[in-house]
Amino acid sequence: MELRHLQYHHKGTCVELVLDRPDVFNALNKKLLLELSWAFDEVKKDDGIRSVVLTGQGKAFCSGQDLKSVGGDLENIPFREIIEDLYNPLILKMRNSKKPIICKLNGVAAGAGCSLALATDIIIANKEAYLAEIFAHIGLIMDAGSNYFLLERLGYPLAFELATTGRKVYADEAEKLGLINKSVEAMNLDDVVLQFVEIYANSSASSVGLIKEMLNNAQEMNLKEVLSMEADFQERAGKSSDFKEGVMAFLEKRKPKFK
Structure with a gap:
């Protein structure tokens, strides 16, 4: 354009x-x-x-x-x-x-x-x-x-x-x-x-994106619905390469290098 x-x-x-x-x-x-x-x-x-x-x-x-x-x-x-x-x-x-x-x-x-x-x-x-x-x-x-x-x-x-x-x-x-x-x-x-x-x-783009989505969704939900959403989203986050890198960086006492 x-x-x-x-x-x-x-x-x-x-x-x-x-x-x-x-x-x-x-x-x-x-x-x-x-x-x-x-x-x-x-x-x-x-x-x-x-x-x-x-x-x-x-x-x-x-x-x-x-x-x-x-x-x-x-x-x-x-x-x-x-x-x-x-x-x-x-x-x-x-x-x-x-x-x-x-x-x-x-x-x-x-x-x-x-x-x-x-x-x-x-x-x-x-x-x-x-x-x-x-x-x-x-x-x-x-x-x-x-x-x-x-x-x-x-x-x-x-x-x-x-x-x-x-x-x-x-x-x-x-x-x-x-x-x-x-x-x-x-x-x-x-x-x-x-x-x-x-x-x-330098942040995890996947985590930031999920957090933004969750906060937007949570405003229209009750507590029970939010808790259920958190479980779903945490499962998604836990399968990301960013999670693995974040844990390794923590254990190795260095800054994570998110891709």
């Missing part, structure tokens, strides 16, 4: 995806959403990729849906088509990916851009960045998974507050609330993200 609004950088065991529409604060249009969907398909095919970094070009991460791109006829915007054909498949690909996705939150993440950030596995933000669910400000409701992700991370009271007020949650507060993983100085953002990339470069 010819990429016009997305940069795809393969760096060793990591792929960095950069939203590249800085003139509109990386607002999402159909082309960019399709390019993102293609990128995650490519990541899935390559067993050498251990992690994905998602970030934005310029001062913003993503300002949300590009409203100008849906046309000027406000009464006939195909909301269902846009959500079901573009957003939903992308969010599901991200959550179903066995590769950890790290959001390098370099600036504002608003509306659907906030949903996109929350769909990742780890969010590292510079202190000047913020998240905002601004849908209600224009008479809409959250989409692209934010109803799920906010409840998952915050619980109902805070999720309702942020969804209905649309207020800006800057990185320091977001870290305290559990909305993101780390708030760091802008000058340290790349280094902290790289630390996670290196962790996953």
